[in-house]
Amino acid sequence: xAKQLSIFAENKPGSLEKITSILSGKNINLRALTIASSEGFxxxxxxxxxxxxxxxxxxxxxxxxxxxxxxxxxxxxxxGGLHKAIRAISKHNINIIDSYGFVVESGKKAIFVFELDxxxxxxxxxxxxxxxxxxxxxxxxx
Amino acid sequence: xxxxxxxxxxSRSSLEKLQIKKLKQTLKRSLRSTFYRKLLKEAGVxxxxxxxxxxxREIPFTTKQDxxxxxxxxxxxxxxxxTIRLHASSGTTGTSTVIFxxxxxxxxxxxxxxxxxxxxxxxxxxxxxxxxxxxxxTGGLGLHYGAEKVGMLVIPASSGNxxxxxxxxxxxxxxxLHITPSYLLHISDVLSKEEKIDPRELNLxxxxxxxxxxxxxxxxxxxxxYGFHAYNSYGLSEMNGPGVAFECTFQKDxxxxxxxxxxxxxxxxxxxxxxxxxxxxxxxxxxxxxxxPILRYRxxxxxxxxxxxxxxxxxxxxxxxxxxxxxxxxxVGGVNVFPSQVEHIIMKIAEVGTNYEIHLQKKGALDxxxxxxxxxxxxxxxxxxxLNSIREKIAHAxxxxxxxxxxVELVAPGTLEPxxxxxxxVYDNRKKL
Numbered sequence: 001x002a003k004q005l006s007i008f009a010e011n012k013p014g015s016l017e018k019i020t021s022i023l024s025g026k027n028i029n030l031r032a033l034t035i036a037s038s039e040g041f042x043x044x045x046x047x048x049x050x051x052x053x054x055x056x057x058x059x060x061x062x063x064x065x066x067x068x069x070x071x072x073x074x075x076x077x078x079x080g081g082l083h084k085a086i087r088a089i090s091k092h093n094i095n096i097i098d099s100y101g102f103v104v105e106s107g108k109k110a111i112f113v114f115e116l117d118x119x120x121x122x123x124x125x126x127x128x129x130x131x132x133x134x135x136x137x138x139x140x141x142x
Numbered sequence: 143x144x145x146x147x148x149x150x151x152x153s154r155s156s157l158e159k160l161q162i163k164k165l166k167q168t169l170k171r172s173l174r175s176t177f178y179r180k181l182l183k184e185a186g187v188x189x190x191x192x193x194x195x196x197x198x199r200e201i202p203f204t205t206k207q208d209x210x211x212x213x214x215x216x217x218x219x220x221x222x223x224x225t226i227r228l229h230a231s232s233g234t235t236g237t238s239t240v241i242f243x244x245x246x247x248x249x250x251x252x253x254x255x256x257x258x259x260x261x262x263x264x265x266x267x268x269x270x271x272x273x274x275x276x277x278x279x280t281g282g283l284g285l286h287y288g289a290e291k292v293g294m295l296v297i298p299a300s301s302g303n304x305x306x307x308x309x310x311x312x313x314x315x316x317x318x319l320h321i322t323p324s325y326l327l328h329i330s331d332v333l334s335k336e337e338k339i340d341p342r343e344l345n346l347x348x349x350x351x352x353x354x355x356x357x358x359x360x361x362x363x364x365x366x367x368y369g370f371h372a373y374n375s376y377g378l379s380e381m382n383g384p385g386v387a388f389e390c391t392f393q394k395d396x397x398x399x400x401x402x403x404x405x406x407x408x409x410x411x412x413x414x415x416x417x418x419x420x421x422x423x424x425x426x427x428x429x430x431x432x433x434x435p436i437l438r439y440r441x442x443x444x445x446x447x448x449x450x451x452x453x454x455x456x457x458x459x460x461x462x463x464x465x466x467x468x469x470x471x472x473x474v475g476g477v478n479v480f481p482s483q484v485e486h487i488i489m490k491i492a493e494v495g496t497n498y499e500i501h502l503q504k505k506g507a508l509d510x511x512x513x514x515x516x517x518x519x520x521x522x523x524x525x526x527x528x529l530n531s532i533r534e535k536i537a538h539a540x541x542x543x544x545x546x547x548x549x550v551e552l553v554a555p556g557t558l559e560p561x562x563x564x565x566x567x568v569y570d571n572r573k574k575l
Contacts, residue, residue: 006524008517010553038526040551062555064517066524097525 001069001119002136003051007044008064011037019044019063026057031142032113034100045098047113049140069119072134073126077103077110085112088129094118104142111142145260145292146253149401150456157457160401161195164429169201172435174219177212198404198427199415203438209239209380217434218242225433230278231379231478238278241379242433248287250430251382254399255288258388261397261454262348262373264318266293269345271316273307273325274353274476276300279545280383281353281476285320288385294318301325301476304332311344319349320384322476323356323364323372327507330367342369350375352384353476355464357574361393374463380439381426387461395448395460402430405459406438407447410468421446423468424461442469472568474502475509479544481567484513487539493521493532497558500548502570509572511548513540516555 009015023030023046032047048054051067058065075081082101089096094116101112111134116122126133144150152160166189172178185202192198209217218225226245230238243251259265270289274281282300289296297310301322307329310316319326326349333339346368351361352375361372376396377384386403387396398405404427407416416422424441428434444467448460472479481500488498495516503510515536517529533550541547559566 008522008529008552008554010557015554036526038530041529041553043524043526043529059519062519064519064522064555066522068524 001123002072002134002139003067004045004047004070004113004115005051005054005058006066006068007046007058008041009044010041011039016044019058022057022061022063023048023054026053028054028057031140032100032102034098036098045100045115047139051140068115070113070115071119071122071126072111072113072139074132074134075101075110075112077106077108081110082112084129085126085131088125088131089114089116089122092121092125094122094125143260143263143265144456145257150257150261150458152401152457154457157400158195161404161429162192164401165195165198165404165427166192168427168429168431168435168437171219171432172437175212175217175434177208177217178219178435178437195404196415198406198438201437203413203425203440204436205440206239206380206442209436213238214240217436219435220244220433229280229283229379229383231280239380241382243382244432246432247382247430250402251284251385252287252291254382254385254402255285256291257399258350258375258385259288259292259294261388261390261456262350262371263391264292264294264348268294268317268347269297269314270294270318270320271297271299271307271310271314273299273301273319273321274384279477280377280379281320284377284383284385285350289318289320304329305337308333308337308339311346312339315345317345317347319346320375321349321351322353323351323360324354324475324507324509326351326364326368326372327360330364331506341367344368346370348373350384350388352376354473355466355574358463376461376464378441378443380436380441381428382431386426390452390454390456392452392454394452395462397452397454397456397458397460400458403427404429405447405461407445408440410440410442410444416446418447418459419449421462421465442467442471444468470568472500472502472570474511474544474546477544477546479511479546483544484540485567487543488513488515488536491515491532491536491539492518494518494536494552495555495558498567499558500568502568502572504572511546512551513548514551514553514558516558517552519555 029049034045036043055067098115103110187200224244225242227243228240230240276282330341333341347370349372351372364372373389375384376387387398389396406425407422410423424443424445426439427437444465445461499514501512536550
């Protein structure tokens with residue numbers, strides 16, 4: 001299953017820079033990044049080309065980091081595209097912990113990434129609805 | 143106006159004679175505790191050798207640590223069935239300092255507070271709003287009993303809920319408050335900014351301010367805002383609580399009730415007694431307490447014994463406004479907190495490291511504490527809910543221990559100074575009151 005990293009960072013200047021410098025030092029390429037912030041701190045969720053190596057590098061530098069399973073899907077870049085996917089997930093009572101999306105080909109294709117409480121079950125149901133799931137290598141080499 | 147004219151104006155020679163007599167009784171009583179039996183025996187103190195009050199210097203000091211070491215009953219000098227109440231100050235590393243009282247102890251304490259109240263010109267015609275916290279803390283209940291004794295109408299409001307406090311003041315025509323100076327400043331803000339009430343329009347004539355250090359400037363400021371007289375109050379739970387020393391209407395330093403306490407000032411480094419007028423650490427001995435007499439207690443408070451007589455006619459000497467502490471005690475919103483208490487809690491929480499920082503600042507007129515702790519990388523689960531639940535867990539654990547709820551900030555590992563060595567833990571950015 002595809003992975004992304006959840007990284008703890010304080011909400012202050014320079015904390016993101018520390019993380020990106022560690023990753024670039026290991027020649028790790030960032031595919032996508034989102035930030036969820038709370039009072040005084042935030043969590044960076046990063047999709048990278050080599051999550052295991054990125055995890056080790058951050059861990060060695062004593063940065064709180066966790067590796068998380070994700071499900072990434074292709075959707076048509078048109079109205080209703082996302083709805084079909086979400087319906088496939090939610091009707092089976094699977095909870096979406098976090099998600100983000102980006103367009104890869106304007107007007108044609110978008111990718112949506114989900115962090116879910118039951119990822120295996122979600123994959124099964126998405127496949128039933130003929131929604132295309134990205135393989136790990138597809139995702140990492142975007 | 144005296145509550146107990148005879149006791150309050152006793153001649154110095156009679157007062158000293160009384161002190162010697164009561165000191166001997168106290169020593170005799172203290173032998174019933176395992177702690178003092180051992181201490182006095184080892185020091186070779188004989189009762190016959192006490193001819194003068196200064197002979198008390200033969201007795202070793204008692205420290206807060208001694209109180210912790212003997213927790214809970216090691217200093218009790220009467221059978222448990224003779225005691226009717228205990229009070230405790232919040233303790234460090236999980237052990238609080240507990241003081242026990244017999245009915246006689248409560249009566250004596252109440253008498254002293256009645257003296258204090260009368261000394262400020264207040265009596266049964268007054269409506270007294272007691273805004274100190276009730277409970278284990280001595281501030282609330284101590285004054286409560288004294289105020290009832292003199293016949294005041296007592297509103298046991300306890301602390302907090304400012305809007306309700308203001309409503310009480312207006313509805314019941316409160317004339318006297320017992321409150322911390324910082325809370326008084328906060329209320330004046332709320333009165334003028336939110337309620338649009340001029341504090342001078344309230345019926346207040348006096349406020350007893352204590353539980354936190356403040357300057358003469360702050361007193362003058364409060365008096366100007368409210369148009370009342372603010373009286374400085376000194377006490378500590380080990381010596382009962384409030385009522386140890388109090389200002390009279392001359393508002394010039396605090397009379398300390400020498401028929402109930404022997405007062406000394408020492409050099410905190412050498413332990414040598416200092417002459418009147420010289421600043422040092424206050425050392426107090428209880429002369430009346432039955433359940434738990436304490437000999438030569440090192441209060442850690444810095445002050446001096448004031449020279450000269452007070453025009454009020456009381457013969458009991460006065461101590462000056464407390465200048466500071468000789469230890470690392472923090473007073474946050476009137477609550478005593480040792481940094482080691484915070485450390486003790488943090489050490490028990492697996493999700494964070496053991497390094498911490500305490501930051502104190504003012505939010506308006508009120509004290510606010512922020513505790514910074516490092517997240518433990520190994521325990522990090524990767525979601526925000528987890529982080530917020532740790533913050534909540536730490537804040538809750540701290541509230542249980544130190545009675546105030548700090549803001550908890552999680553910081554990245556390795557960003558705070560390590561525990562080893564002399565790391566700076568406390569950043570007090572409050573302006574002195």
